[in-house]
Amino acid sequence: MKVRFWGVRGSIPVPGRLTNRYGGNTSCVEVRPRGAAPIIIDAGTGIRRLGKSLMETAFGDGGGSAHILISHTHWDHIQGLPFFAPFYTKGNQIQVYARQREDTHLQAVFASQTEDPYFPVPLSSLRAEIQFHELVEGAQFQIGNATVTCTRLNHPWIAMAYRIDADNASVVYCSDTAPFTDVLLEHEFIKSPPKVGAELPQAIADKLAEMRAALVAMCRGADLLIYDTQFTPDEYKRQPHWGHSTPDDAIAVAREAGIKCLCLYHHAPMRSDDAQDAILEATRATVLHAGDAFSVVAAFEGLELTIGEDE
Amino acid sequence: MKARFWGVRGSVPAPGPDTNRYGGNTSCVSVRTANGELIIIDMGTGLMHLGHSLLPTEFGKGQGKATILLSHAHWDHIQGLGFFAPVFIPGNQFVLFGHAKSSSMLEGILEGQMNPNFSPLYTLKNLGAAVEVRAVVPGEPVTAGSVQIIGRPNPHGSTTALAFRIEEAGRSFVYASDVGYGDGGPTPEVLALYQGADVLLHDCTYTPEHQATRRNRGFSSYEDAALAAIAAGVKHLVMFHYDQDYTDSDVDSLAAACRAYLDARGGSAIRLTAAAEGEELEI
Ligand SMILES: [Zn+2]
Ligand SMILES: [Zn+2]
Numbered sequence A: 001m002k003v004r005f006w007g008v009r010g011s012i013p014v015p016g017r018l019t020n021r022y023g024g025n026t027s028c029v030e031v032r033p034r035g036a037a038p039i040i041i042d043a044g045t046g047i048r049r050l051g052k053s054l055m056e057t058a059f060g061d062g063g064g065s066a067h068i069l070i071s072h073t074h075w076d077h078i079q080g081l082p083f084f085a086p087f088y089t090k091g092n093q094i095q096v097y098a099r100q101r102e103d104t105h106l107q108a109v110f111a112s113q114t115e116d117p118y119f120p121v122p123l124s125s126l127r128a129e130i131q132f133h134e135l136v137e138g139a140q141f142q143i144g145n146a147t148v149t150c151t152r153l154n155h156p157w158i159a160m161a162y163r164i165d166a167d168n169a170s171v172v173y174c175s176d177t178a179p180f181t182d183v184l185l186e187h188e189f190i191k192s193p194p195k196v197g198a199e200l201p202q203a204i205a206d207k208l209a210e211m212r213a214a215l216v217a218m219c220r221g222a223d224l225l226i227y228d229t230q231f232t233p234d235e236y237k238r239q240p241h242w243g244h245s246t247p248d249d250a251i252a253v254a255r256e257a258g259i260k261c262l263c264l265y266h267h268a269p270m271r272s273d274d275a276q277d278a279i280l281e282a283t284r285a286t287v288l289h290a291g292d293a294f295s296v297v298a299a300f301e302g303l304e305l306t307i308g309e310d311e
Numbered sequence B: 001m002k003a004r005f006w007g008v009r010g011s012v013p014a015p016g017p018d019t020n021r022y023g024g025n026t027s028c029v030s031v032r033t034a035n036g037e038l039i040i041i042d043m044g045t046g047l048m049h050l051g052h053s054l055l056p057t058e059f060g061k062g063q064g065k066a067t068i069l070l071s072h073a074h075w076d077h078i079q080g081l082g083f084f085a086p087v088f089i090p091g092n093q094f095v096l097f098g099h100a101k102s103s104s105m106l107e108g109i110l111e112g113q114m115n116p117n118f119s120p121l122y123t124l125k126n127l128g129a130a131v132e133v134r135a136v137v138p139g140e141p142v143t144a145g146s147v148q149i150i151g152r153p154n155p156h157g158s159t160t161a162l163a164f165r166i167e168e169a170g171r172s173f174v175y176a177s178d179v180g181y182g183d184g185g186p187t188p189e190v191l192a193l194y195q196g197a198d199v200l201l202h203d204c205t206y207t208p209e210h211q212a213t214r215r216n217r218g219f220s221s222y223e224d225a226a227l228a229a230i231a232a233g234v235k236h237l238v239m240f241h242y243d244q245d246y247t248d249s250d251v252d253s254l255a256a257a258c259r260a261y262l263d264a265r266g267g268s269a270i271r272l273t274a275a276a277e278g279e280e281l282e283i
């Protein structure tokens, strides 16, 4: 299968000369099992160009089918949806998956994003056939020949990580998440940064450890692990409650899970291309020094990776 | 006064090498009055970069004050608010003017995009700075220090967007983004708002050909912008809010076509500029 990156940025799109190489669009990855419909993970602004490219195929005359897995509904993961051209052509079938809410239907969350006065086109007037699927952590389901598994992450309002197995290959998408050490992020708003390294109440420490163990188990042996590495260690110390990780956190999970390739992802908005190059080099050096068996890449717009069997 | 462009793009940010010159950030303009007052118009992604530039000033110390004018609450005009660094610094004070039936309704509109489903901020109340939200009464002047501001609604698809006129010491700057006029062009009230402006910044999303084929009307072509500028007798027309698909060379062509159209319609005395991110304009 093929994995292609359409948006690699976290938080907010950042156009400009300093991001030309890695790209300034927010989160969107296309997973394409051999001969199958696209499985899209997240709908940041990167999905706009993906949508345009799909319109050159069966989607152009309403014969397309796509599945969109949403990690969570923070802006940078859904703000491209209304610009996804296949939505506007009758006949296209689009399945949207995201975590079930405690208080409301998933569809209502998406509908409220584009209702008046925020966007000129309400969800109800899109012409494609759109179905919403609510997921609970641990769920496993099929999309064609692909098997999708999910588990929850440590992020405000809770994000989901997904694993897709197809064509004798596997990819895990793990964004957005904080490491599982300093703060439990769920529904409560955390106003000021908790102290990094301070001891947590046992129940919270246990919950975080369990969450991390489930993630490591889901990542086991994956060919590709795409991981939120928005922060440098210093940035993490300042904002541990913002729900993002460092490359070191990603390395630790990659090592324990025995994955084959680690992909740095969800780059900080103000990270210039040169600064991102330096982070990639440093991460590679760490991995080399530790004698780890996996390789490291940094996601950029247009990067396409082939894993397992492909034509 | 001086105007500076922080985001000139419409609808959705458009990153990539082919938008480097004009810029891919969504709508945000700052106006610095001769008196030193700061007025911010619209809060697209350009607002983040304006925010960073303000940190070495009094805004970095929590002693900053600014007026924010919001044309309307479409995404591309509010999506920068949560990334505007000065708004997280206690002590800074902002008064935000926008269009709604009441101030509390306007606040509710902003809250609706900041709830925890969409933003880790949860609510406006978690911003450290003081943000006072006020609904504008169309045509009724608001004073911000030494300047006077008047807002008037323009039709914008199924909704409306406020156009603003800012006046200081006989100089005038008009901001009119996101407008799709009816067949008769601007209303008399709106034309009066534009009248004789030193600078009219106007929605210039499309070529007339694209305007005719795009689904979501409510935007202007360069012809609409040129006609409004001519009818109101403005001195300088600034093109703004380019379609997300337009590359730098497309915008160059848009500007050349607009120039030719102005010249052909008796507007050859009107200066024309295509707004570009980072550029500053003395008014
Ligand atoms: Zn994110
Ligand atoms: Zn997030």
Ligand SMILES: [Zn+2]
Pocket (backbone or CB within 6 Å): B010, B011, B027, B074, B076, B077, B178, B241
């Ligand atoms: Zn707009």
